[in-house]
Amino acid sequence: GEDVEQSLFLSVREGDSSVINCTYTDSSSTYLYWYKQEPGAGLQLLTYIFSNMDMKQDQRLTVLLNKKDKHLSLRIADTQTGDSAIYFCAENHAGNNRKLIWGLGTSLAVNP
Amino acid sequence: NAGVTQTPKFQVLKTGQSMTLQCAQDMNHNSMYWYRQDPGMGLRLIYYSASEGTTDKGEVPNGYNVSRLNKREFSLRLESAAPSQTSVYFCASSEWPATEAFFGQGTRLTVV
Numbered sequence: 132g133e134d135v136e137q138s139l140f141l142s143v144r145e146g147d148s149s150v151i152n153c154t155y156t157d158s159s160s161t162y163l164y165w166y167k168q169e170p171g172a173g174l175q176l177l178t179y180i181f182s183n184m185d186m187k188q189d190q191r192l193t194v195l196l197n198k199k200d201k202h203l204s205l206r207i208a209d210t211q212t213g214d215s216a217i218y219f220c221a222e223n224h225a226g227n228n229r230k231l232i233w234g235l236g237t238s239l240a241v242n243p
Numbered sequence: 244n245a246g247v248t249q250t251p252k253f254q255v256l257k258t259g260q261s262m263t264l265q266c267a268q269d270m271n272h273n274s275m276y277w278y279r280q281d282p283g284m285g286l287r288l289i290y291y292s293a294s295e296g297t298t299d300k301g302e303v304p305n306g307y308n309v310s311r312l313n314k315r316e317f318s319l320r321l322e323s324a325a326p327s328q329t330s331v332y333f334c335a336s337s338e339w340p341a342t343e344a345f346f347g348q349g350t351r352l353t354v355v
Contacts, residue, residue, distance in 0.1 A: 139283075161341075162342075164343065171349075172348060172349070173247075173333055173335075173346035173347055173349050174286075174333070174335075174346045176343055176345075219285070219286070223341035223342065224341060229293075229341040230288065230291065230301075230340055230341050231337075231341055231344060233285055233286045234285065235283070235284070235285035236285055
């Protein structure tokens, strides 16, 4: 079936690393995405990883993909208060009805 | 570059009233989507249009209709609003189905 799961909440201290986890079910997904939603705003693409990659790094962000376990993670180094937001994991479902399948989002709270 | 523009940003309706949410994108994208976002429910797909001239139901289409007016515009209509339709509505577009989605800023709708 189609399912993307994330934990709903994460709280970290400013300066620590944050790790947001996601599991998915569609092994045929080509891309996996991380989106960020700040309060009162729409979603914005943060980063993505192609399914044949294990890791992608972009400044403070590191994405790790374990295809065997269908597990995706987003690590934010040196977390700042401006990183407080909801983070959504999404996979592109490559079946007949191609569409993005979304997780419920992880609300990240960064405490000073 | 405006991206995805939704109007209105806020709306209060009485039960039984009708209204149309407008969405336009200037990225020449083929696919457009309407989502609703409710606390604890993540993003739920209402309707989508994979390409100009086609529309399909998503997870929660009941009580809504859509029109893909042209390649740029995709509107969502509530014929007889109900309190259960109180939500934040997001329009999104992507070059093709299941590729990176770009979101509007959202419409916060309250039905009383």
